[in-house]
Structure formats: structure tokens, C-alpha cells
Amino acid sequence: MFSRAYRTAITLPPLIWVTVFLLVPYTLLLCYSFWSVSPSQTIIHSWTLDNYRELLRVNVYLQTLFRSMWIAARVTIFSLLLGYPLAYYLSFYAGARKDLFYQLVIIPLWVSYLVRAYAWKTILGSDGVLNTLLQYVHLTKHPLEFLLYSPFAVVLTLTHIYTPFAVLPIYAALEHIPRNLVEASHDLGASPLQTFWRVIFPLSIPGVLAGATFAFVLSLGDFLAPLLLGGPSGIMISNIVVSLFGAAYNWPLGAAISLCMLLLVVTLLFLSEKLEKKRSFR
Amino acid sequence: MCSPGLRRDWDERSPPQLHLLNMATTTEPVVRSEKSGLQPLLAIRNVAKSFGKNPVLRDISLQIAEGEFLTILGESGSGKTTLLRIIAGFESADSGEMLMEGKRLDVLPPYRRPVNTVFQHYALFPHLTVEENVGYGLRVARLPRNEIAARVAEALAMVKMTAFARSKPGKISGGQQQRIALARALVNQPRLLLLDEPLSALDANLRRQMQVELKSLQREVGISFVFVTHDQEEAMVMSDRIALLRMGELEQVASPREIYSHPATAYTAQFIGHTNLLRGEIKSGVARCKSLSWRVGLPEGPALFSLRPENIRIVNPAADSDANVVTLQAKIQHQAFHGATELLQVVCADGLALSVRTATRESRQGDVQLEFFPADAVPVRESPEKG
Numbered sequence: 139m140f141s142r143a144y145r146t147a148i149t150l151p152p153l154i155w156v157t158v159f160l161l162v163p164y165t166l167l168l169c170y171s172f173w174s175v176s177p178s179q180t181i182i183h184s185w186t187l188d189n190y191r192e193l194l195r196v197n198v199y200l201q202t203l204f205r206s207m208w209i210a211a212r213v214t215i216f217s218l219l220l221g222y223p224l225a226y227y228l229s230f231y232a233g234a235r236k237d238l239f240y241q242l243v244i245i246p247l248w249v250s251y252l253v254r255a256y257a258w259k260t261i262l263g264s265d266g267v268l269n270t271l272l273q274y275v276h277l278t279k280h281p282l283e284f285l286l287y288s289p290f291a292v293v294l295t296l297t298h299i300y301t302p303f304a305v306l307p308i309y310a311a312l313e314h315i316p317r318n319l320v321e322a323s324h325d326l327g328a329s330p331l332q333t334f335w336r337v338i339f340p341l342s343i344p345g346v347l348a349g350a351t352f353a354f355v356l357s358l359g360d361f362l363a364p365l366l367l368g369g370p371s372g373i374m375i376s377n378i379v380v381s382l383f384g385a386a387y388n389w390p391l392g393a394a395i396s397l398c399m400l401l402l403v404v405t406l407l408f409l410s411e412k413l414e415k416k417r418s419f420r
Numbered sequence: 421m422c423s424p425g426l427r428r429d430w431d432e433r434s435p436p437q438l439h440l441l442n443m444a445t446t447t448e449p450v451v452r453s454e455k456s457g458l459q460p461l462l463a464i465r466n467v468a469k470s471f472g473k474n475p476v477l478r479d480i481s482l483q484i485a486e487g488e489f490l491t492i493l494g495e496s497g498s499g500k501t502t503l504l505r506i507i508a509g510f511e512s513a514d515s516g517e518m519l520m521e522g523k524r525l526d527v528l529p530p531y532r533r534p535v536n537t538v539f540q541h542y543a544l545f546p547h548l549t550v551e552e553n554v555g556y557g558l559r560v561a562r563l564p565r566n567e568i569a570a571r572v573a574e575a576l577a578m579v580k581m582t583a584f585a586r587s588k589p590g591k592i593s594g595g596q597q598q599r600i601a602l603a604r605a606l607v608n609q610p611r612l613l614l615l616d617e618p619l620s621a622l623d624a625n626l627r628r629q630m631q632v633e634l635k636s637l638q639r640e641v642g643i644s645f646v647f648v649t650h651d652q653e654e655a656m657v658m659s660d661r662i663a664l665l666r667m668g669e670l671e672q673v674a675s676p677r678e679i680y681s682h683p684a685t686a687y688t689a690q691f692i693g694h695t696n697l698l699r700g701e702i703k704s705g706v707a708r709c710k711s712l713s714w715r716v717g718l719p720e721g722p723a724l725f726s727l728r729p730e731n732i733r734i735v736n737p738a739a740d741s742d743a744n745v746v747t748l749q750a751k752i753q754h755q756a757f758h759g760a761t762e763l764l765q766v767v768c769a770d771g772l773a774l775s776v777r778t779a780t781r782e783s784r785q786g787d788v789q790l791e792f793f794p795a796d797a798v799p800v801r802e803s804p805e806k807g
Contacts, residue, residue: 155564220739314489316541318539319546321530322537322539322559324510324530324531325508325509325535325559325605326509326531326556326557326608327557327608328531328557329560330531332560336559336560337545341546341547365542
């Protein structure tokens, strides 16, 4: 139907894009993860499994990975707990103000990540807004130290940053529920609460899964929030990767950890996609 | 899908269903006249509703009797669906009230009303199986598990969908979804079943078949049906009474035969069936319309008559005509073949144009002599344009 030249012309740009930005970097990453680094800080281009052995042998890597997953899991739970009611309100009760509220959810996404992370630093620090207020009203005598430089600060900040990512797919799923199903449920004698649990929530699960995946995957790979607000106890796996590729100069080990995370994330995306498909009805 | 033959066979075989569904003991509907002293099942009193500045229903008063099949008929935008939604509780009236067996219905939320609805697009829950859809109302009412199972099985048998119990609604046809929607509503034994154009999505043949089935199902279960449609033929076939709605007001409420043979207004006469409207003048007991005249017992003044095309007959000019009939000469302009009958467009010498329905014959041309009985020219009220 189309000429050969035309077909080549339209497939070439995406092909180049995929090659340059995905294929080459990931191949390099894969190669690096099987190379090693000499004591004189040069890369030895011979194949070895040492990096993966190191990863399993040294506790700090796996510990940090599990801590990151635990932080990401908490962020996911809090994002859903905050995001679902917000999305539900938006979809079912906002009425004429729907667009306004929708924009209010979107706008923070336009604000620089750094600004939002620093804002929390200002709020949570020992001379921060929150501590000053607590002391001013005599609820505390001394600044609360656990507020900043802790997993708590990281979870709080990441929840703030990634909640919109949970809200949007849930909102989309709720918007797709035909309203006559809600009416049919009421008509058949179900109270609003029964209708929510028997009709609305089950039909919104694909959105919840998508939102949870967003929140979990994005916060698992986050390194700025733990860097700025995490302190030593709030370090996440990405911080280790950053330092391995930077100051520590151990690209091979960094590559091995990155690949493990990549595998983890891809598996998660795959599972969530499968679950979503299973739970969608249209 | 079941044929009328299968239908009969099922009627004989399954009387236990009647018992379990708690159906009325008589198969004939107990239609009570609006004027009788008996309490109606549902009384709608002076209900009005506007959307913004747009009045949708104005001062609707209507009664529905126990076991009655009432059709709310109207064009799109006449307010018929809004009226149904007010009865179901999805909309609230701006004024007026509704009483069910003497108790206020309009103050209850939809989930407390002993009313169930068959939605236009069925509104089956996509995440539940056919069985779970039908059992939904019983489950939220927290009935015992075995009772739910028994009633669901019976309702599915009633609509001949037992084989599909475990299918998801997305996997069955429109006609089958229709049956499930019906079973899902009836299994709750509502006092009143509301049907919002439930047949509009079906093709013509299936539709006619479902009309017959629905009507006999309604007779069996003895539940009052309020059926909304824009299809006057459907309304005529199924209803005990038709409530014709026009621009938010009830134009006429009567049995199909009554509304057809004695339309109260010009609009009713034209909307239900096909008619000729004759505009004339009554003077000293004689109605005159162009060159036609006949004796009437009506007060003086301008008058409007509805004359059905089938009430005008073609007669042999040579034959002696009855003194009681009105005769006229006309010229055939157009002949439309409709199968068993044909519709002729004729024009009289004085310019009066009429439609005449006759049994199908060879093609006709030229002048004909026509006659009709004065009693068939039914006086109707004008239907003024409303804004």
C-alpha cells in the first residue's frame, strides 16, 4: 500500500530512538555488570560473576534494597489512602468544580521536584516551620529530631510527590464506571456503602493497580528525597547506585545493582499489567 | 430465544415458579378504574420537575392500579424518562408527591423503595456473572444463601437463561442481557416494575417477540408494570392503559382501544395511529367542514374532528347511499401499498385532502365516491404549541 521508502522513513526515527536510548545503554549496562574494576581503578573487560556475588555477600546492598522496597510500599499505601478518596470525590461529587479540582491535582506536577523536596526540608527541619510551631504552642520543649533525616521524612515527601500519580489512574477508572450501574445498584436495594464495596470499588481496581504501580516503581527508584531528607537511616538503593557510579567508582557493581532493580521493576510492571487485564471488563 | 410455542409449553410446566415468586393468584390483571374508590398501588400527585429553567414535567397526576400494565408513551423530550426516574428515586420532583399504598414514596431513597427498574441499556454489572447479577438485590438484602440460590435459579429459569448462569454479561447477546435485566429486577418481587424503553435496542423481530413475552410474563407475576416507550405500536400491543405525555403534560390516559377510538386531542389522534383532522364549524346542530356537513349534538363554534383513514370507505356511485352517512367525491392522488391494506391520498373538489385506508386491490386511479359515518368523526381538542 505504501512505498518502501515511505515505510522506511516512518519506521526509522523510532528505530533510532530505541537503539540510541534503550538498546545501547542497556547493553552497555549488562556488559558492565559482568566486568570488574581493578585496584588501580580501571575497568577490566573480562567476564565475571563477581559483582553479583558481591551483591549477595555484602549485607548493606540487600538491606538497602529491602529498606527501599519497604519505603516504596509505605508510600504506595499512603498514596492510595490519600489518592482514592480524592479521586472518588473528584469523580462522583465535585460536580461543576470537577475541572478546578482536577487542575489542583495536576498543578503540583508542574512544580520542580527539587522545590517540593526542599519545601519539606524547610517544614521538617529542627528550625523548621513545624518544630517552631510545636514549640510555640508548648507541645514540645525541644525540636523533634525524627522529623527530618529519617525514613519518615522520605516517606512523607515521596507520598506528597507521587500521590497525583496514584490519583490520576484511579480517577480515570472511576470516570469510566457507567453511572447507570450505580443507579442499578441503588435500585436493587443497595445502600451507598454497599454500592461502593460491591460495584464501584471492584470496577476501579484496574485504576488502583495502575496507581499503586506508579507510586511503588517511582518511589523505589527515587534518590533525591532520600539524599535531601533521608539522612543515614533513610538511604535508598538509588543513592548507593549513584555513589557507585560516582565517588566510589565501581561502575560494574553499580550496573549489577541497577540491572537487579530493573528486573524487579519490569517484573512488577508485567504482573500489574496482567492483573489489570484480568480485572478489566471492557 | 423462545418461540410462542415454547412459551406455552413452559407455562404448563412451571407453576411452582409462580408460587416461589410470590405471584398473584389470578392471572388476569386487576385493573381498577381511576375513579373507583379503591386505593391505587401508586398515586402520583401534581408532580412537577424542571432542569434549570427548562420545565420537564408540569403538574403530573397519575394513578397505577395493582397488577396493571401502564405505558408512559411520548416522543423524546416529552419527560417520560424523567417521570420514571422520579418514581424510581433517581430524580426528585420539585413539587408534588407520590404515595404507594397510601404511604409517601417520594421521601424514600431509591434503595428503600419497593420498586425495581429494567434500564434502557440493561446496566448489568460487568464484573459479576449472570447469576451474581440476578442475585444482587437478594444479597444486599442479606437473605439466606440457600434462599438466594433457589430464587436466582428460578428467576433464570423464568427467562430461560439457566444455561448462562456463570457467563459474564459481556459474553451474551443484547436480547439475553435484556432477559437477565428483567430477571434481576423481578427476583426481588417489587410492588412495581419500571421499564425504561427496554426493547429499543433489539431488532424488530426479537422486539415483537419480547413484547408478547413481557406481556404474558406480567400477567403471570401479577406485578404492576410501568413501561416507558416512544413506540405507539408497542404501547398499543402491551398496555392495559396508555398515559400519553406531551411536553411534560399528560395529554390523555386511557386504554389502547379508548385512546385510539376516542382521542381527546388532535395531538393524541395524530400520535397514536394515523388520522385525518377536519377543521370546521358547528352551527345549529350541523358540523360543516368545507363542502361536507353532518348532524352533531355539540355546542356551536369552531370544531376539530379526527377521522381515521380506515373509517372512510370507497363505495359504488350507483348504489343508494344511506341517509346517515356523509358522502363525498374525490380524486386519487397517490396510492401506497402496505401489504394487507393500502393508503390512498385523495383530494376533494373543494381542496380537502384525506387519507383513506382500504383493503389492497388492483391499482386505482381517477375519481372515487367515499363515505363515512358521522359518529366516526370524533371531536378532538386543539393541541396548542407549547413553549
